[in-house]
Amino acid sequence: MSGNIKYEYKSVQTMRGLENRSIEKAQNEGGWELVDQAQGTLRTTLNFRRVKPETFLSKAWDAFRGLAPAKQRSLAAAVAVLLVLAAVGIGIAAAHDKGDPKAQNSATKSTGSATVNETPITSPTPTPSPSLTPSEETEPIITAENNKELAALLNLGDNCDPSMAQFAAKYQDQKIEFDGSIENMQKHEKYDTRYDILLGPGDAGPNTGVGPAFKYDNVNMFDLNLTGMNIPSSVSTGAKFRFTAKVGAYNPKQCLFFLTPVSTTVR
Incomplete structure (x- = not known):
């Protein structure tokens, strides 16, 4: 595994004159470090970085990259087989839950065959609820005196x-x-x-x-x-x-x- 420090980056735009507030906010809330800034006519672009936290997946990926090419191919093939088997199991379970006799028979036959027939399931498109727009004539205006x-x-x-x-x-x-x-x-x-x-x-x-x-x-x-x-x-x-x-x-x-x-x- 590499000993190099890995960073993640983000950019924030703020109005000119408000840079210090944005920098302080990024430092306090996310531990971001200011790298550089570019001033425009009205806005300033602030570029930040911070040390990228290690996760289980990132550690696993580093370990995988450290393997020899032959071992990488073997491991990738094994993972692909497991994913196919998991997909078959999920499809069979879904068919049993729906009580589909054809799917159940197909599941029975699949135990002696390496060929799997997958039928895509189309989810119904939800009907959007109509949005309600309040009448502007009766809508009160919010002020510091009433709110x-x-x-x-x-x-x-x-x-x-x-x-x-x-x-x-x-x-x-x-x-x-x-x-x-x-x-x-x-x-x-x-x-x-x-x-x-x-x-x-x-x-x-x-x-x-x-x-x-x-x-x-x-x-x-x-x-x-x-x-x-x-x-x-x-x-x-x-x-x-x-x-x-x-x-x-x-x-x-x-x-x-x-x-x-x-x-x-x-x-």
């Missing part, structure tokens, strides 16, 4: 906290509303008139230190549905709004909480 979970979420000091994923799963596609500001705004990688916008609760803009890292992904100015007094012709980092948005997915690798804009009210 304790959102109130707690907006005041968390770690945007990688596991409660982010729990909230996203529980309130998927429901509307939330909160006072916030734009932390970061960059043109989308492919389009000059579309943007990736990072939002945070409160009025601190790029200095926001609490709550989730909310993100509008690949949106234009029309998607924001700006309302209120003195509507600006454009928005920028630091601008303060009352955001109404639908809850999207939470990405634990990037520590990003995705939202879909519904309306954006000038404050």
Whole structure:
């Protein structure tokens, strides 16, 4: 067996400025070691590695590779025979359970013959249940005033906290509303008139230190549905709004909480 250390690798993308949080999370939760990082316009790619844990299968594979070629072929042939015999036994047992007389007779004959007839069994395709869509007219908007979970979420000091994923799963596609500001705004990688916008609760803009890292992904100015007094012709980092948005997915690798804009009210 080789004495070389074996590693497993993974890559994580995070918003620029949030690298330290992602690195600390990977180190604490999985023992990952940062190898290198590549900074893009809006995102940073972090490459990690850690010592690959040995399993029974990996040890067995190393032992197999250490055998002479002739012994490898012999062992592989023996394993193949065992797999065929196991498949025959499973097929016979299934036929007996179903009470198929033809299959039982075939099983009886197979004891004196090396030929096995296998008939594939097609599972019935399940009929999908119809999805129910709640009426948007009667759906309440979740705010920090009427929902304790959102109130707690907006005041968390770690945007990688596991409660982010729990909230996203529980309130998927429901509307939330909160006072916030734009932390970061960059043109989308492919389009000059579309943007990736990072939002945070409160009025601190790029200095926001609490709550989730909310993100509008690949949106234009029309998607924001700006309302209120003195509507600006454009928005920028630091601008303060009352955001109404639908809850999207939470990405634990990037520590990003995705939202879909519904309306954006000038404050």
